Amino acid sequence: MTSTRPAEDVGASAPSAAPALDDGAALLQAPLWQRLVPVGAAMVVVCLADVLSGRDTYLASLMSVVPPLAALMLYPLEVVVTSSIGMLLMVLLTRYDGLGDLESHRLFQGTLIAYAALTLAAVLISHFRIVRTRHLVAVRTVAEAAQLALLPPPEPRVGRVRLAARYVSAADLAQIGGDLYAVLETPFGVRALIGDVRGKGLSAVRTASLVLGAYREAAYDERELTGVAERLERSVARHAASGEFTTALLVQFREPDTIELVHCGHVPPLLVRRVGDAVTLDPPDPWVPLGLAQLAMGGPRSWTAGFTAGDLLLLCTDGVIEARGADGSFYPLADRAPALLRAADGDLDAGLAALYADLTRHAGGPLRDDAALLLLAWDGEPTA
Structure with a gap:
């Protein structure tokens, strides 16, 4: 016996032995391509919607969804890169649609300024999100170590x-x-x-x-x-x-x-x-x-x-x-x-x-x- x-x-x-991660921590460890899928899909959808709606309909400003979405999925540098790509696509779509008067040009300039502000905010949100997630992972890891010491398996x-x-x-x-x-x-x-x-x-x-x-x-x-x-x-x-x-x-x-x-x-x-x-x-x-x-x-x-x-x-x-x-x-x-x-x-x-x-x-x-x-x-x- x-x-x-x-x-x-x-x-x-x-x-x-490995810490039990929450959704935010698990997302940080996901491969880059998985984190890029939602952002890339948003870019594709906006481009298709603008092109299919014809030159008379201006939908390029919808590209502004890219920075907030990137802030939830990506690291700060990745947010900058993807948001820059989104801005480039917005400019190309604007040229495709054409801007025939001064008021349209001013509207486009305002859209660019708003997009840049959104990008800056997204970078800050991404930074603080990652700092908080890493802190939570550290707290959980300490709690697990305490359990191993206090209550062995x-x-x-x-x-x-x-x-x-x-x-x-x-x-x-x-x-x-x-x-x-x-x-x-x-x-x-x-x-x-x-x-x-x-x-x-x-x-x-x-x-x-x-x-x-x-x-x-x-x-x-x-x-x-x-x-x-x-x-x-x-x-x-x-x-x-x-x-x-x-x-x-x-x-x-x-x-x-x-x-x-x-x-x-x-x-x-x-x-x-x-x-x-x-x-x-x-x-x-x-x-x-x-x-x-x-x-x-x-x-x-x-x-x-x-x-x-x-x-x-x-x-x-x-x-x-x-x-x-x-x-x-x-x-x-x-x-x-x-x-x-x-x-x-x-x-x-x-x-x-x-x-x-x-x-x-x-x-x-x-x-x-x-x-x-x-x-x-x-x-x-x-x-x-």
């Missing part, structure tokens, strides 16, 4: 547990946010954590890193899963900003067929059994989120549930169950997830991809909140 090294853990899925197996994960940040340009998860192989068995920091942005990322760091220490030191939760509580209370809290759910896999759970104000997990109905594992004695222990009596308590080979355990954050459809309804995770996950026939990545695709269809596009999904199963064939 192959297992990952105990010293390694699994966090949220990371982006690929998941391995398909940790000990005897198989897993698949998906994470989406709602923050603009960010690849990370306040949701977190990790899976560790410890001396006490495989342990998993999923959490959701209150808030978004850099503050949420800081708290998420605090919780993950504390978990990666406590999971190896504490024999009891409740002890891990207590260590996390102390860390959040000691270091997090006043008023901040983190919902969390901890899971320990006990071979051969049991899981132990500790609930700290988080979304209950969904157990999709190989045989029978799926069930939401609501805690018999829920505890408060991490950082709010002063509001509760006693400490966190654990409970157990059966978990056999072939069963699937789905952990998620509230960004999943609170995703609203066009009619305002929340995503019905317990109703939709079992069939989608079972249809994947044991392929955890495919099952999670199908579930996430269904979630975004329900939401009608990208999610408005951070969302994390973690799917776990025993590594082994189900017994008859």
Whole structure:
């Protein structure tokens, strides 16, 4: 049996090594001929329209669409070159149409001045567009590097547990946010954590890193899963900003067929059994989120549930169950997830991809909140 090294853990899925570019950045990397096609097509259309309309119709001034279009597609020097070609074509079309009086000559001179002004504005727009796009690419690259450091890409197996994960940040340009998860192989068995920091942005990322760091220490030191939760509580209370809290759910896999759970104000997990109905594992004695222990009596308590080979355990954050459809309804995770996950026939990545695709269809596009999904199963064939 192959297992990952105990010293390694699994966090949220990371982006690929290459930065995920937006449309503007992708356009900058496109070949020159692709970027020239729209501008060249505009020139051809104006020329054909002017020639086909006859000498009595003056359409050469429509060539003024070239500089603005070039500003959206090309680099500044390329804007100058293409706009110059457009001006030359406009002059040739004007000669073709003929200018019979002084008023027409003045109109043409005014058109040339306006065209030159448009060209200058287009060069400036192109320059600032490229500067902004490069800045956004740099920001996104830094965010991806931060995710690789904070939440390493998941391995398909940790000990005897198989897993698949998906994470989406709602923050603009960010690849990370306040949701977190990790899976560790410890001396006490495989342990998993999923959490959701209150808030978004850099503050949420800081708290998420605090919780993950504390978990990666406590999971190896504490024999009891409740002890891990207590260590996390102390860390959040000691270091997090006043008023901040983190919902969390901890899971320990006990071979051969049991899981132990500790609930700290988080979304209950969904157990999709190989045989029978799926069930939401609501805690018999829920505890408060991490950082709010002063509001509760006693400490966190654990409970157990059966978990056999072939069963699937789905952990998620509230960004999943609170995703609203066009009619305002929340995503019905317990109703939709079992069939989608079972249809994947044991392929955890495919099952999670199908579930996430269904979630975004329900939401009608990208999610408005951070969302994390973690799917776990025993590594082994189900017994008859």
